[in-house]
Amino acid sequence: MTLALETIGLTKSFAALRASDAVSLQIEERESHALIGPNGAGKTTLIGQLTGEIIPDSGRVHLFGTDVTQWSVPRRALHGLGRSFQITQLCMSFTALDNVALAIQATQGHSFRFLADASKDKKLNDPARDVLARVGLADRATIEAQYLSHGERRQLELACALALGPRILVLDEPMAGMGPQESARMIEILQALRGEITILLVEHDMDAVFALADRISVLVNGTLIATDRPAAIRANEQVRAAYLGTEAH
Numbered sequence: 001m002t003l004a005l006e007t008i009g010l011t012k013s014f015a016a017l018r019a020s021d022a023v024s025l026q027i028e029e030r031e032s033h034a035l036i037g038p039n040g041a042g043k044t045t046l047i048g049q050l051t052g053e054i055i056p057d058s059g060r061v062h063l064f065g066t067d068v069t070q071w072s073v074p075r076r077a078l079h080g081l082g083r084s085f086q087i088t089q090l091c092m093s094f095t096a097l098d099n100v101a102l103a104i105q106a107t108q109g110h111s112f113r114f115l116a117d118a119s120k121d122k123k124l125n126d127p128a129r130d131v132l133a134r135v136g137l138a139d140r141a142t143i144e145a146q147y148l149s150h151g152e153r154r155q156l157e158l159a160c161a162l163a164l165g166p167r168i169l170v171l172d173e174p175m176a177g178m179g180p181q182e183s184a185r186m187i188e189i190l191q192a193l194r195g196e197i198t199i200l201l202v203e204h205d206m207d208a209v210f211a212l213a214d215r216i217s218v219l220v221n222g223t224l225i226a227t228d229r230p231a232a233i234r235a236n237e238q239v240r241a242a243y244l245g246t247e248a249h
Contacts, residue, residue: 002029003065004168004198005050005081010059012045019045020056021222027168029064032190032199034209037219038243043202046219047172050200051083052076064167082166084157084174092146096137096156099145100128103163128163135159135189151182155189168198175205187211210234218243 005027012020019042027033037043048054050061052073060069068076091099101124132138135155145153154174161169174190175183187208193199194212203209209216210230217227220242226233233239 003027003062004029004031005064005200006062007046007050008060008062010046010049010056010061012049012054012056014045018222020049020059022059023219023222023224025217025224025227027198027200029167029198030195032194032201032212032214034201034203034213034216035219036203036206036209036216036243040221041219041243042222043219044172045222047083047170047202051081051170077164077166080165080167081170082161082164082168083170084154084161084172090145090153090157090160093144095142095144096132096148096152096159097125097128097141099156100131100159100163101125103160104128104131107164131159131163132156134162134192136185149182151178151185154178154182154186158186158189162193166197168200169193170200170202172202173204174201175203175208183208 003026007023007025010020010023011018023046035043035046045054049056052068052071056069060067062068063076063079063081066079068079091102094102104124104127129138129141132141135158137152137155137159140148140152145156148156158174174186178186183205190199190212201209201212213230215227216230216233218225218233218239225242226236226239228236
């Protein structure tokens with residue numbers, strides 16, 4: 001088993017609140033792994049420690065076998081960790097194509113040049129169009145992000161994350177705010193990525209979780225109470241009592 005991401009005894013407190021309580025998590029390479037838990041469970045704090053935004057009080061984070069616990073966000077990104085955010089992070093006055101082209105530009109060792117340079121660069125635009133096609137936005141390339149629907153903006157954010165060429169992708173509630181049709185479309189897009197790159201999905205939409213995850217980890221009060229296959233998680237009485245409730249039926 002090759003591990004893409006591993007945490008060992010990860011602990012983080014804020015005053016009297018222990019947001020991460022000795023969390024040890026293993027995510028296999030090319031696995032689609034979901035992290036679920038009730039509000040206040042510590043998911044955001046854990047994700048922050050994985051991406052480098054939060055430094056743990058104790059414990060370690062390993063990324064593809066390398067201890068990255070003290071590494072910055074950019075350094076982890078260069079080592080293959082990409083992410084999307086719960087709140088969309090896009091240049092709203094730029095077209096969909098320009099947003100992705102700028103993400104690709106960032107992988108080539110450049111600082112962000114003025115958009116006029118990026119938008120005319122065939123070496124950026126051709127791969128950007130390919131990525132847009134992968135997320136179902138090929139026909140929206142010339143539309144400014146501000147005029148895209150909420151679901152399309154989430155698809156575009158995913159395209160920007162993919163454009164960075166990550167080996168593991170952390171998705172923070174990609175279905176947030178979506179209607180049923182938009183969620184179904186995002187699930188379809190993510191299913192196409194399964195087995196290609198490692199995915200860590202943080203999501204409240206249980207339909208999406210059970211459709212996409214190879215394994216599911218459940219976080220409650222900063223403690224990891226279970227990690228297992230979806231069917232086992234659905235049947236786990238401790239998980240049902242702590243979180244799933246009627247959604248497990």
